Amino acid sequence: GNSVTQMEGPVTLSEEAFLTINCTYTATGYPSLFWYVQYPGEGLQLLLKATKADDKGSNKGFEATYRKETTSFHLEKGSVQVSDSAVYFCALSVGGKLTFGQGTILTVHP
């Protein structure tokens, strides 16, 4: 079956630090890969996506590259802000069916 594994959390960083959240997946077929974010008190929303191998998704300074050879989709940001504090979910989709990782809580301190 399909599955997504995210790095153990939570992650605590100082403002302007570099962020990496690891994500690896197992899938049958050819999945699309997503990062969703949940800010405090809000619903899940799409952060970025990539639909084929070697594609790079980017949004709000965040980036992730679809690596088929390592079955990975790691999320990175060069300089985090306090407003980036949220829960981040890696997910894959096959045929429109989303499978999520367990989520990583990010806290950014001033």
Next chain:
Amino acid sequence: EAGVAQSPRYKIIEKRQSVAFWCNPISGHATLYWYQQILGQGPKLLIQFQNNGVVDDSQLPKDRFSAERLKGVDSTLKIQPAKLEDSAVYLCASSLEGWTGAEAFFGQGTRLTVV
């Protein structure tokens, strides 16, 4: 553009009682999903509709959970009877089409507590 609407936002019931959740997807979205999110875990798909037909309900506990999507628009998810382990946030999502690369838009969710 209006988002995915869910109600109620919160519900507390006793075990063995029944409960129903309602979802109104984004207008024009053919695909509708119900997810269960237990505290500390990622969302788990319960059921996926394409218009008013079921695409995938393999993880829906059919002995107690049921869902319907009338006229391919609104949807309701019911639990009867509820168990303590059903305490979770129930998320509704919709997408324009149910293809691999489509973005799903999520509602705020309904937080269910079973006591």
